[in-house]
Amino acid sequence: MSTIYDVAERAGVSAATVSRYMNGRSVREDAAGRIQAAVDELKYSPSRTARSLRTQSAQVIALVIPDIENPYFTAIARGAEDEAREAGYSLVLCNTDDDAGRESGYVDVVVSENMAGAIVAPATDGAAFSALAEQHRPLVAVDRRLGDDRTDSVTLDDTGFGERAVRELVQRGSRRIACITGPDRAETARSRAEGWRRALGDAADPALLRWADYRVAGGRAAMRDLLDGTAGEPIDGVVVANNLMAVGALAELRARGLTPGAVTVAMIGTLPYVEDPVEGVVSLPLPAREAGRTAARLLLSRIGGDRDAPEHVVLGMAGE
Amino acid sequence: MSTIYDVAERAGVSAATVSRYMNGRSVREDAAGRIQAAVDELKYSPSRTARSLRTQSAQVIALVIPDIENPYFTAIARGAEDEAREAGYSLVLCNTDDDAGRESGYVDVVVSENMAGAIVAPATDGAAFSALAEQHRPLVAVDRRLGDDRTDSVTLDDTGFGERAVRELVQRGSRRIACITGPDRAETARSRAEGWRRALGDAADPALLRWADYRVAGGRAAMRDLLDGTAGEPIDGVVVANNLMAVGALAELRARGLTPGAVTVAMIGTLPYVEDPVEGVVSLPLPAREAGRTAARLLLSRIGGDRDAPEHVVLGMAGE
DNA sequence: GTGAAAGCGCTAACAA
DNA sequence: TTGTTAGCGCTTTCAC
Numbered sequence: 090m091s092t093i094y095d096v097a098e099r100a101g102v103s104a105a106t107v108s109r110y111m112n113g114r115s116v117r118e119d120a121a122g123r124i125q126a127a128v129d130e131l132k133y134s135p136s137r138t139a140r141s142l143r144t145q146s147a148q149v150i151a152l153v154i155p156d157i158e159n160p161y162f163t164a165i166a167r168g169a170e171d172e173a174r175e176a177g178y179s180l181v182l183c184n185t186d187d188d189a190g191r192e193s194g195y196v197d198v199v200v201s202e203n204m205a206g207a208i209v210a211p212a213t214d215g216a217a218f219s220a221l222a223e224q225h226r227p228l229v230a231v232d233r234r235l236g237d238d239r240t241d242s243v244t245l246d247d248t249g250f251g252e253r254a255v256r257e258l259v260q261r262g263s264r265r266i267a268c269i270t271g272p273d274r275a276e277t278a279r280s281r282a283e284g285w286r287r288a289l290g291d292a293a294d295p296a297l298l299r300w301a302d303y304r305v306a307g308g309r310a311a312m313r314d315l316l317d318g319t320a321g322e323p324i325d326g327v328v329v330a331n332n333l334m335a336v337g338a339l340a341e342l343r344a345r346g347l348t349p350g351a352v353t354v355a356m357i358g359t360l361p362y363v364e365d366p367v368e369g370v371v372s373l374p375l376p377a378r379e380a381g382r383t384a385a386r387l388l389l390s391r392i393g394g395d396r397d398a399p400e401h402v403v404l405g406m407a408g409e
Numbered sequence: 410m411s412t413i414y415d416v417a418e419r420a421g422v423s424a425a426t427v428s429r430y431m432n433g434r435s436v437r438e439d440a441a442g443r444i445q446a447a448v449d450e451l452k453y454s455p456s457r458t459a460r461s462l463r464t465q466s467a468q469v470i471a472l473v474i475p476d477i478e479n480p481y482f483t484a485i486a487r488g489a490e491d492e493a494r495e496a497g498y499s500l501v502l503c504n505t506d507d508d509a510g511r512e513s514g515y516v517d518v519v520v521s522e523n524m525a526g527a528i529v530a531p532a533t534d535g536a537a538f539s540a541l542a543e544q545h546r547p548l549v550a551v552d553r554r555l556g557d558d559r560t561d562s563v564t565l566d567d568t569g570f571g572e573r574a575v576r577e578l579v580q581r582g583s584r585r586i587a588c589i590t591g592p593d594r595a596e597t598a599r600s601r602a603e604g605w606r607r608a609l610g611d612a613a614d615p616a617l618l619r620w621a622d623y624r625v626a627g628g629r630a631a632m633r634d635l636l637d638g639t640a641g642e643p644i645d646g647v648v649v650a651n652n653l654m655a656v657g658a659l660a661e662l663r664a665r666g667l668t669p670g671a672v673t674v675a676m677i678g679t680l681p682y683v684e685d686p687v688e689g690v691v692s693l694p695l696p697a698r699e700a701g702r703t704a705a706r707l708l709l710s711r712i713g714g715d716r717d718a719p720e721h722v723v724l725g726m727a728g729e
Numbered sequence: 730g731t732g733a734a735a736g737c738g739c740t741a742a743c744a745a
Numbered sequence: 746t747t748g749t750t751a752g753c754g755c756t757t758t759c760a761c
Binding site: 137333 | 410454455456457458459461462467469472477478480483484486487490491494499500501502503504511514517518520521522523544625652653656660663664680681682683685
Binding site: 092093094104105108109112135136137138139140141142143144 | 753754755756757
């Protein structure tokens with residue numbers, strides 16, 4: 090690998106001038122030409138490592154998410170990577186499995202790699218990330234907000250999605266509508282359930298609400314429980330708060346041989362890789378890739394020095 | 410942030426001794442105690458950036474894949490991340506969309522970030538990666554081999570999976586068995602089709618082979634074509650070479666209202682998030698996470714200085 | 730607009 | 746085993 094000194098020597102200027110040229114500051118025209126020629130001949134590519142050591146900031150951002158195998162987070166990753174790459178940044182993948190210990194492990198890495206910032210979907214309270222705030226390292230929360238309101242966030246209109254799901258069911262003739270949501274420690278789960286409650290008003294029967302775990306098996310168990318009549322009068326519609334639980338809930342319905350639509354399912358999110366409409370299922374697609382993109386854009390603007398007040402972006406349904 | 414000098418001063422030793430201690434080399438016991446105390450008090454965490462500049466190698470590896478939104482690659486990513494993290498390495502996500510330009514862009518980043526190595530699923534010929542080999546930077550191919558046989562690789566027994574798929578169909582009574590495989594520029598697609606051909610022997614009718622694109626829409630179009638009788642006598646079984654095309658193929662079967670099993674589908678891979686068996690569908694799960702783990706392990710051993718002959722690991726069905 | 734020189738935080742060679 | 750010293754490749758004052 091050639092260094093900045095090799096280029097400088099070849100172009101007959103000092104390393105400082107090459108550095109200025111590479112960073113887009115003005116340089117005499119003839120010198121610029123010679124430098125560019127030297128860069129081409131030597132295939133010079135500046136050492137990002139040396140630059141980070143000097144500037145105390147790498148062109149790298151961390152993406153800290155609970156589970157890369159969940160297509161919702163994958164879509165966020167995709168959006169964030171697109172935006173980062175376009176800005177010349179790399180994205181480091183940090184999978185936490187909702188484990189607080191892993192979260193703080195990654196925080197250490199962010200600091201010691203001099204990463205420019207992080208996009209995080211905090212596991213529960215996200216306490217680990219306060220360390221980043223202390224270091225004045227830009228941080229954007231995605232999907233869930235941090236307790237701290239001074240951290241920028243990009244979330245979805247969870248309550249709105251919950252309400253919308255109920256309206257779709259009502260429109261399709263459902264009368265007794267249940268709700269399967271995520272763990273109550275997750276803000277998104279609480280808000281989606283709140284949307285269900287709000288849209289139904291007095292008709293919202295607390296006996297029809299199930300707190301599950303955002304996973305396939307949990308969704309299935311909750312559906313089983315609802316169908317087993319522990320909820321009084323049989324249900325004919327259910328709001329399911331995420332994609333994985335919907336897969337589980339539908340599996341349970343199928344396993345019981347219920348005709349599609351006997352219990353209509355309104356799910357927040359989409360069935361992975363199912364592109365055609367499925368009978369008896371209403372999907373409310375989430376703008377996950379857009380959320381990833383937005384979070385990255387916001388983070389990059391903070392990295393660029395934007396000192397405006399904290400922003401809390403809330404994304405609603407696509408196309409609205 | 411505190412530096413190695415802060416720790417050294419506090420512990421009453423030189424920076425070199427702290428460095429040695431941090432890297433697990435032997436240090437006098439009393440000094441070790443004082444250093445550890447200083448580390449704790451100052452919350453010292455060594456600068457990975459400075460270390461990489463000095464050693465010319467960062468504890469970072471790149472994962473270059475075509476599409477993070479494909480659950481097959483996601484599972485590879487998951488396996489690789491697990492292994493990397495356990496070894497103290499971070500994983501940078503590089504999404505290429507099968508674009509050679511992006512591939513070489515990432516190669517530049519790998520070099521200029523001083524990354525320790527890369528795991529790549531090359532788009533087509535993977536020519537971009539020869540630059541890494543020249544730099545003596547460890548490289549492991551996953552899913553598909555590089556043209557160059559001197560690059561370590563972790564692939565699947567694609568031919569075996571193709572043969573196995575046919576055997577499963579025959580066992581279930583299929584007689585006229587078609588095959589929908591990926592693009593012919595992909596080695597995996599060719600090998601899986603070869604497995605189909607080999608298992609059927611003389612019964613393999615070339616008119617029943619479709620080269621598609623490994624995507625949902627392509628799988629659906631191929632299935633439509635096969636059903637529309639362009640293939641002579643009607644088929645009653647089909648080998649589908651990956652998960653996404655199987656989703657498309659099944660959608661087409663459903664759309665036509667064919668009873669499940671009229672055409673039995675043997676797919677290589679699994680339907681995303683479908684855990685129960687689906688009537689008329691046989692799945693051959695791929696050890697994708699295992700492939701990611703193995704690739705990372707192999708890469709890390711090369712990074713660690715292993716100079717043995719190139720390894721070409723081929724993974725078969727899980728549990729065999 | 731340009732060059733000399735210092736320094737980011739670490740590790741490795743060397744001498745003690 | 747330990748400390749001294751030099752240097753990884755870059756950016757950034759500060760003089761000119």
